[in-house]
Amino acid sequence: MEKTARLGLERVSRPRLYEQLVEQILAYIESAQLKPGDLLPAERDLAERLGVSRATLAQALVALEVLGVIDVQHGTGAVLARRPSVASVIKGLREHRSRLPEIVEARSTLEGKLAALAASRRTDEDLKAIDHALEVMATEISDGDRGTRGDELFHEAITAAAHSSVLAQLMAFIAEMILETRMESLGQPGRPEQSLASHRRIADAIRDKDPEAAAEAMLAHIELVSDVELLR
Amino acid sequence: MEKTARLGLERVSRPRLYEQLVEQILAYIESAQLKPGDLLPAERDLAERLGVSRATLAQALVALEVLGVIDVQHGTGAVLARRPSVASVIKGLREHRSRLPEIVEARSTLEGKLAALAASRRTDEDLKAIDHALEVMATEISDGDRGTRGDELFHEAITAAAHSSVLAQLMAFIAEMILETRMESLGQPGRPEQSLASHRRIADAIRDKDPEAAAEAMLAHIELVSDVELLR
DNA sequence: CTGGCTCACTGGACTAGCCTCTTAGACAGT
DNA sequence: ACTGTCTAAGAGGCTAGTCCAGTGAGCCAG
Structure with a gap:
């Protein structure tokens, strides 16, 4: 692939x-x-x-x-x-292939909640996975890559840390939509360094077990990424 | 059926x-x-x-x-x-058939957002449909029924008023899960009059185009209903 | 009126066969 | 040696025909 x-x-x-x-x-x-x-x-x-x-x-x-x-x-x-x-x-959905804003909307709703849940439910293993994703992303970026693999890992780790299989399935659904609508880029960071920085803010809030800060940081992150994408 | x-x-x-x-x-x-x-x-x-x-x-x-x-x-x-x-x-999901708390969690996340969106995007027709659902529910209750049909209509009307097909599809997904897990009762009101009253609060917030109040009212409503269900 | 039977109709599944597409490998030509 | 072409094996796509198994309406005897 x-x-x-x-x-x-x-x-x-x-x-x-x-x-x-x-x-x-x-x-x-x-x-x-x-x-x-x-x-x-x-x-x-x-x-x-x-x-x-x-x-x-x-x-x-x-x-x-x-x-x-x-x-x-x-x-x-x-x-x-x-x-x-x-x-x-x-x-x-098949007809107008769900427009971008709606997908961003749904994604931010779910991921905001997932981040908050992750902050209150994370285990040490979850945190380790999140940190690992950050490292992968940092390495990719320093290699000149866009860090898409690390980005993916990061969001997957947060979803896992929320420990809610129902919400996880809904996220899988959205991920599928993004793929189907050939807007793969939506899941990718705009400016790699900036994206990594906002990832770190999210991770820190989850580390501190602060649900509100985590949700807020996640929403800010998605807004940042989406804005960049919308400019194209 | x-x-x-x-x-x-x-x-x-x-x-x-x-x-x-x-x-x-x-x-x-x-x-x-x-x-x-x-x-x-x-x-x-x-x-x-x-x-x-x-x-x-x-x-x-x-x-x-x-x-x-x-x-x-x-x-x-x-x-x-x-x-x-x-x-x-x-x-x-097939194995442990998603436990109730997770479904309530996902439902409140989505419906809270839907209520907020409905408050900011509703048309007059949307509002009419919401009011109609309230009437149906009131009639059912005064007839001694539990008002399930009205309840269903109400939530459908709000979902429609949010004008987000992606979120709507996610709600349909959850509704399916609820059916599959044979927890139909989850979608039904506990104490009909109490439920109707909280529906009215949601409707009023949407009428006033107040997203935050609508989301808050919806979350309170779901908490109320779910608590009752959990007592059984 | 009731109970039981029948039969037409519905989906469930299988078999056998032929089509198209993909791909690896043989076999030329350069 | 390299490269392009051709071929054949094996993959899925689809069809037609056949038989099996539920469903339910209607008939008929008790």
């Missing part, structure tokens, strides 16, 4: 049929004004209408099930999940 | 083969110490080892792809996604 990413290239992942089907079915649900609890057409029927085999349609249905859009019941059919919002949100 | 849910019953969704396969493959990845970038065994091979057909295995792979665990490439194979953390987090 490293080389291709560095070159800005990315293996073009050919479209899979089931992915198209997901889109089409989502569109159908909306156009047909289907409400939660309603049934999708029978598999054999749908497959014929969409011009694909049942096996492929089955894949699309699995995807929709994992996404939480439908609930497939043996003998009954595919019923729309009680939360239609999920479908529309996913559709919305 | 309504009737069965009210009775605490739930249609036992028969296990699907592909779901078991997802678990097995996840376990295999861990046991085989596979790292990001590594390849899973070939489909034909894996299918034979697991004793299923390729078509079924393909469904499991689609599920893993949607979950962000792997990336299937035509002609090459299924490669582990660069973020193995996602897999382990998902696995962890």
